[in-house]
Amino acid sequence: MMKINNIIIDDTFAEAFNMRGTRVLITAQNLKWAYHAANAMTGFATSVIGCGVEAGIERELSGDETPDGRPGVSILMFAMGSKVLMQQLETRMGQCILTCPTAAAFAGIESEDQISLGKHLRYFGDGFQTSKVIRDVNGMAKRYWRIPVMDGEFLTEETTGMVRAIGGGNFLILATSQPAALQAAENAVEAMKQVRNVIMPFPGGVVRSGSKVGSKYPKMFASTNDAFCPTLKGVTNTELSADIESVMEIVIDGLTFEDIAASMRVGIEAICDLGEASGVKRISAGNYGGKLGPHHFKLHDIMGKSNS
Amino acid sequence: MNALTFTLKKTLQHSLNCAELTPSNLANKLVTEIGSTLLQYGKAKLRVDEIFEITGNDTQNIYFKNSTEKLDYLGANMTSGTMQIEGNVGAYLGFGLKQGKINCYGNTAAFAACNMAGGLLEISGNTGDFLGGASAGLRKGMHGGVVIVKGNAADRVGDQMRRGLILIEGSVGEYCGSRMIAGTIGVLGDTGKFIGFNMQRGTLLLTKIPKLHATIQDCGMHTLPFLSLLFKSFKQYNTKFSDIKSQRIQRFSGDLACNGNGEILLISP
Numbered sequence: 363m364m365k366i367n368n369i370i371i372d373d374t375f376a377e378a379f380n381m382r383g384t385r386v387l388i389t390a391q392n393l394k395w396a397y398h399a400a401n402a403m404t405g406f407a408t409s410v411i412g413c414g415v416e417a418g419i420e421r422e423l424s425g426d427e428t429p430d431g432r433p434g435v436s437i438l439m440f441a442m443g444s445k446v447l448m449q450q451l452e453t454r455m456g457q458c459i460l461t462c463p464t465a466a467a468f469a470g471i472e473s474e475d476q477i478s479l480g481k482h483l484r485y486f487g488d489g490f491q492t493s494k495v496i497r498d499v500n501g502m503a504k505r506y507w508r509i510p511v512m513d514g515e516f517l518t519e520e521t522t523g524m525v526r527a528i529g530g531g532n533f534l535i536l537a538t539s540q541p542a543a544l545q546a547a548e549n550a551v552e553a554m555k556q557v558r559n560v561i562m563p564f565p566g567g568v569v570r571s572g573s574k575v576g577s578k579y580p581k582m583f584a585s586t587n588d589a590f591c592p593t594l595k596g597v598t599n600t601e602l603s604a605d606i607e608s609v610m611e612i613v614i615d616g617l618t619f620e621d622i623a624a625s626m627r628v629g630i631e632a633i634c635d636l637g638e639a640s641g642v643k644r645i646s647a648g649n650y651g652g653k654l655g656p657h658h659f660k661l662h663d664i665m666g667k668s669n670s
Numbered sequence: 671m672n673a674l675t676f677t678l679k680k681t682l683q684h685s686l687n688c689a690e691l692t693p694s695n696l697a698n699k700l701v702t703e704i705g706s707t708l709l710q711y712g713k714a715k716l717r718v719d720e721i722f723e724i725t726g727n728d729t730q731n732i733y734f735k736n737s738t739e740k741l742d743y744l745g746a747n748m749t750s751g752t753m754q755i756e757g758n759v760g761a762y763l764g765f766g767l768k769q770g771k772i773n774c775y776g777n778t779a780a781f782a783a784c785n786m787a788g789g790l791l792e793i794s795g796n797t798g799d800f801l802g803g804a805s806a807g808l809r810k811g812m813h814g815g816v817v818i819v820k821g822n823a824a825d826r827v828g829d830q831m832r833r834g835l836i837l838i839e840g841s842v843g844e845y846c847g848s849r850m851i852a853g854t855i856g857v858l859g860d861t862g863k864f865i866g867f868n869m870q871r872g873t874l875l876l877t878k879i880p881k882l883h884a885t886i887q888d889c890g891m892h893t894l895p896f897l898s899l900l901f902k903s904f905k906q907y908n909t910k911f912s913d914i915k916s917q918r919i920q921r922f923s924g925d926l927a928c929n930g931n932g933e934i935l936l937i938s939p
Contacts, residue, residue: 430898497903508896517895
């Protein structure tokens with residue numbers, strides 16, 4: 363049995379899926395408005411089950427890191443297929459970035475596969491839009507669209523890259539109380555935000571309603587993960603011991619397997635640093651028996667073999 | 671390897687078409703083969719070694735010495751390598767240039783960068799009419815690449831220009847940006863009459879107040895975000911334009927006579 367600071371790390375794995383991902387850099391007059399734009403764009407994007415995409419803010423960007431020298435944030439967006447990703451990106455660009463005062467959007471990832479950022483949005487300019495091909499510091503020519511809007515001009519790069527990515531990395535925090543589980547989750551998410559190329563798409567990075575595949579109701583293809591619901595311990599095939607009163611899940615989408623694994627390690631370490639006294643008893647992970655997702659994040663491999 | 675150097679050894683009475691003398695055309699050729707290449711000289715054809723003294727062997731780096739305004743089509747359709755020219759040159763310098771770099775340390779005649787598609791052309795002196803324009807019969811001029819002129823340019827800069835960047839540190843003559851389809855032209859000095867005449871799209875970037883004709887209309891003072899990207903891109907070139915920092919501009923739009931959507935941006939100091 364693996365234990366870190368007397369917190370049990372289950373010998374199990376998180377099961378993750380292939381996705382398509384992209385990154386967009388959002389800049390604005392100041393960080394406040396960059397966050398307004400980015401929060402709108404990544405809103406209602408917790409799960410592909412109901413939102414089409416999973417999206418989140420990856421990190422803040424200083425003026426030195428953005429194409430136009432203004433502060434901004436980078437966002438990552440993931441979908442199960444390229445078509446959905448393209449549709450969602452265009453829709454969200456149009457409703458969330460175009461509309462946000464002073465906001466501009468730029469490609470955040472290089473790839474041969476390009477998807478539209480402002481390519482179609484330019485028609486909002488009603489013929490007054492203009493394009494400009496500008497070489498970046500590496501001499502690479504990029505096309506930008508300038509769309510006249512009421513606050514001045516909306517600037518957006520024409521396309522951004524789309525890459526193969528992975529979604530659904532996760533781990534579960536099993537604690538003796540709801541406040542303990544939530545505090546541990548918050549600590550983990552704060553630590554995981556320092557890892558690049560990943561997002562935790564759920565509210566605050568935490569999900570309380572982990573799901574299993576299928577349901578007793580034929581029309582439902584996902585339903586509550588009863589094995590980890592503490593109030594059902596006596597009536598279902600539970601995974602929880604008597605002292606567990608609350609379970610929180612952190613779901614991670616990332617550009618590569620290594621990124622997600624690194625993020626999981628950082629998050630679990632942050633929880634284990636709290637020690638057993640925090641109320642956290644176990645760390646586990648959600649999977650479907652290994653039959654659905656090709657990527658398996660084994661907790662013992664990620665945390666190393668050493669027991670404490 | 672030393673740069674392949676062509677030193678002009680006779681006074682030319684007629685124009686000499688030097689289009690053959692490019693890195694891609696001369697690649698893997700021996701000096702004797704290069705010397706026997708025929709060039710059009712007026713109505714006659716002359717061997718290269720009758721006109722130039724040839725030294726060096728690096729065909730990807732070509733150097734012209736003692737150049738005069740009789741040498742036309744230098745660097746025409748170049749697809750690679752570098753070319754440096756000491757002295758003045760004739761017409762059509764960098765005609766159809768696709769890739770590579772040309773440095774001219776003198777003045778050029780008309781039609782420099784005509785039909786240019788890519789690469790970099792730097793002119794230390796002045797240049798003639800139709801810089802970045804289209805050759806006779808074509809409806810599109812320069813459609814890519816970067817031209818930097820340290821001196822002045824004559825009339826019709828960027829006539830029918832389709833894409834690319836022209837930066838002129840001196841002044842320009844009349845009809846700058848005439849019939850321009852797209853692209854960017856920057857001028858640090860004075861501009862002549864009828865700037866942006868029949869301009870359809872594209873950007874003219876100025877630092878001095880131009881003489882505008884009636885169908886170029888003032889759209890007011892603005893701060894345009896794209897200018898920060900444009901100015902940042904200038905830093906990779908050897909030009910005074912890289913010193914510009916102000917994103918505050920007065921925007922003029924036109925040419926309304928042809929329903930144009932071009933713009934003249936007058937940079938505020």
